[in-house]
Amino acid sequence: MADDxxxxxxxxxxxxxxxPEDIRRIVDANTAKAGFTPNVFLAYGYKPEHxxxxxxxxxxxxxxxSGLSRAEREMIVLxxxxxxxxxxxxxxxxxxxxxxxxxxxxxDQISANYRVADLTPRQRAMLDFAVKVTERSAEIDQADFESxxxxxxxxxxxxxxxxxxxxxxxSNRMANLADxxxxxxxxxxxxE
Numbered sequence: 001m002a003d004d005x006x007x008x009x010x011x012x013x014x015x016x017x018x019x020p021e022d023i024r025r026i027v028d029a030n031t032a033k034a035g036f037t038p039n040v041f042l043a044y045g046y047k048p049e050h051x052x053x054x055x056x057x058x059x060x061x062x063x064x065x066s067g068l069s070r071a072e073r074e075m076i077v078l079x080x081x082x083x084x085x086x087x088x089x090x091x092x093x094x095x096x097x098x099x100x101x102x103x104x105x106x107x108d109q110i111s112a113n114y115r116v117a118d119l120t121p122r123q124r125a126m127l128d129f130a131v132k133v134t135e136r137s138a139e140i141d142q143a144d145f146e147s148x149x150x151x152x153x154x155x156x157x158x159x160x161x162x163x164x165x166x167x168x169x170x171s172n173r174m175a176n177l178a179d180x181x182x183x184x185x186x187x188x189x190x191x192e
Contacts, residue, residue: 009043009178019045026055036185038092043180054171061164067157068164071100072126076164078110079127083134086172091182098190107190122151129158130165137166 007013016027016037023045031037044051062073074097081089094107101107109117114127125148132140148158174180 006181008039008181009046011043011046011178013042014045016042016045020048023048023051026051034185036183038186039181039183040088040092040175043178057167058171061160061167066160067154068126068160069100071097072123073160073164074100075106075110075114075123075127076130076161077168078107079114079130080134080165080168081172082111082114083131084169084172084176086175088175088180088182089168089172091186095186095189102190104191122153125151126153126161129161133162133165134169 016024019027027037027041027045030041041051041055044054062070062077066073068076074093077093078090078097081093090111094111097107097110098104106117110119110127114124114131119127129144129148132144145155145158148161153161
């Protein structure tokens, strides 16, 4: 389990009450929803302008309109985060996927190796593309688009797959840079 006494970031973490009012509202709303304050909110409080930009884009990608379900977007996060060895994101977004999918096993399967997870062909194609964005984006070609279209993805969906993957490549790198620690609560969420 996570050790609550260890620092949650390599960088200074300002007390929540010292954050700018607009950021405190976001932190408070997420704390009320989750029942605890996810460490990512506190860690990003170090740089308020970065906090605002990060969470505005996060909300657009992960909660905004899309042909991808919220669970599919979380699947992308997990596949990418595993490639990038991001502990914070695999633990936190594994919890989110367990809740959204109502499947206590899927998140662990994807976090371990999505290639052997219980996925549909559509989901596997989506994650293959997200991983290609992560590992070999310069090699993306028309055949990748045709493969995704054959699984029913629109061009807008393909954009969203790529955008979620690209954003979480940034997020994973920042979490690894900061050595961001996942909250202990994430480990058990959605398992029962």
